[in-house]
Amino acid sequence: MTSAPGDATPPSKSKTWAMAWSDLVRGWGQHELWLQLGWQDIKQRYRRSTLGPLWITIATGVMSLALGLLYSMLFQIDVAKFLPHVTVGFIVWGFISGCIKDGANVFIENEGLIKQLPSALSVHVYRLVWRQLLFFAHNMVIWLLLVIIFRIPLTWHTLLAVPALLLLVLNGVWVTMLFGIIATRFRDVAPLLEALVQLLFYVTPIVWTTETLKQQGGEVAQRALLAEINPLYHYLEIVRAPLIDKPLAGYHWWIVLGCTAVGLVITLFAMKQMRFRVPYWV
Template sequence: MAVTVDEDTAGRARPVIADAPGSRSWARAFGDLREGWRQRALWGHLGWQDIKQRYRRSVLGPLWISISMGVIALGLGVLYSLLFQVDIATFLPHVAVGLLIWNFISGCILEGSEVFIANEGLIKFLPAPLSLHIYRLVWRQTLFFLHNLVIWAVLVIVFPHPLSWTLVLAVPGFALLAVNGGWISILSGILATRFRDIPPIIASVVQLAFYMTPIVWSVDILSGNPAVQERARLVEINPLYHFLEIVRAPLLGQHIAWFSWAVVGVITVLGWAVGLLCMRNYRARVAYWV
C-alpha cells in the first residue's frame, strides 16, 4: 500500500491511500492465516499473560473467573427458577452452562470488534500477521471457558444427571464455536477499525441477543404453555440458539438435533467465506486505519 497526495476541487492537498500491487490476493490472505498459526507459541503465551495480567496481585488469581461466573449463574438460576416455577435441579444447570457458552460467544464478538484497535501499537511496530491477534483472542476466550468448566463439574456433583457417550460431542461442538469466533473477530475487527461507530452498535446488539436467546429461560417452558406453544418454535430462527445447543445439550446429557449441526455448519462456511473476502480486500489497510 502506498500513500500519495492528490488535490481536491478546491485545490487543497489530501492524502490518498493506494493498494500496493498484489496486496489484494487470496494467497496473501491465506498466507496471513498460516503464518499466524505458525506463531502459536507467541499468541499462546500472550493469551495466557492476558489472564495473569488481569488478576495480577490477586490472592485467588484466575480462580476469580470461575467465582464471579458461579455467583452470577447461581443468582440468575435461583431467581428465574422461582419466577417460572420450575425445578432448580434442572433449571440451574441449564442457566449456568448457557452462561458459560454465552460468555465465550459474546467475548469473541465484543472483543473481536476492538481486536485491532486494542493492538494498535503491536500492529504498527511489530511485523506480525494480523491473524496472530485473532488467534490470541480466541485462545484467551478458550482459557476463560476452560476455567469456567469447573462450575459445570460442581453442578454435575450437586445435581447429578445421567450422562452418556454424547458428552464427547461437546468437544467438536466447542471446536466449531472457536472456528466461528475466528471469522467473527476478523469481520467485526476490520469493520470496527474502519468505522469506529461499530463497537457500540455491536455491544447493543449483543445485549439484545442475550435476552432473545434461551439462556435464562428455556424452550421447554414455552412449549409447555399452550398459549405460546407455537411461538416457541420461532427460537429456531435465532442462530445463536443452535450454537448454544451443540455444546450445552451434550454437557447436560441431552440429545442434539441434527438441525442445529446443519445450521452451525452452514453459518461456519458462509461466515469464513465473508471473513476471508474481507481479509483479502482490506488486510493491508488495517495498519493505516488503527
C-alpha cells in the same frame, strides 16, 4: 500507497484469496507468540489479586446460581434441571459474547504491536480467541461441580461437546477477524455490537427454555419458534445439550455448519479486500 508495516507485499498483490488464507496460516504458525500473549493477558488482568483467575469462575457461578434459582421459581421448573441449563448457557455465552465484543476492538487495542511487530494480522485474532478459551476453561470448573451435585450422567453423548467446542472456536476466529476489520474502519460498529449482544442475550434461551414456552400453548408456543431464527441459539445448544445430558436435534448441527461456512467465506473476502489497510486505520 506503501505496504503495511512488516509486509513487503504491495497492496495490489495483497488483494488475493491466497494472501488472505496465507495470513491465517502464518498466524497459526506463530502459535508460540499468541499463546504466550493470551496467557499474559490473563495474568495482567488479575495482577496483585489474591484469587487471580478464580474470580472468573466465582463471578460466573454467583450469577448463574442467582438467576437459576430465581427463574426456576418463576417458571416452576425443577432446579436440578434448570440450574445446569442456565449455568452452562452462561459459560458458553461468555465465550460467544467475548469474541464478538472484544473482537470489535482487537486491532484497535493492539495498534502498537500491529505497527511495530512484523507478524500476521491473525496473530491478534488467535490471541483473543485463546484468551476467551482460557476463560471458558476456568468456568468449566462450575460444570464439574454441577455434574457431582446433580449427578449428571457422563456418556458417549457428552463427547459431542468436543467437536461442538471446536466449531465454536473456529467461529470465534472468523467472527473476531471480521468484526475486528469492520470496527477498525468504522468506529461506531463496536458500541453497536455491544448493544446488539445485550439484546441477543435476552432473546437467546439462556435464563429461559423453549420447552417452557411451548408447554404454554397458543401464541406463547408460537413465539418460542422465534428462538430458532437466532443463530446463536444453535451454537449454544450444540455445546450445552451434551454437557447437561439433554437430547440434541440434528438440525442444530446443520445450521451451525452452514453459518460457519458462510462466515468463513465472508471473512476471507473481507481479508482479501481490507486486510492490508488495517495498520493504516488503527
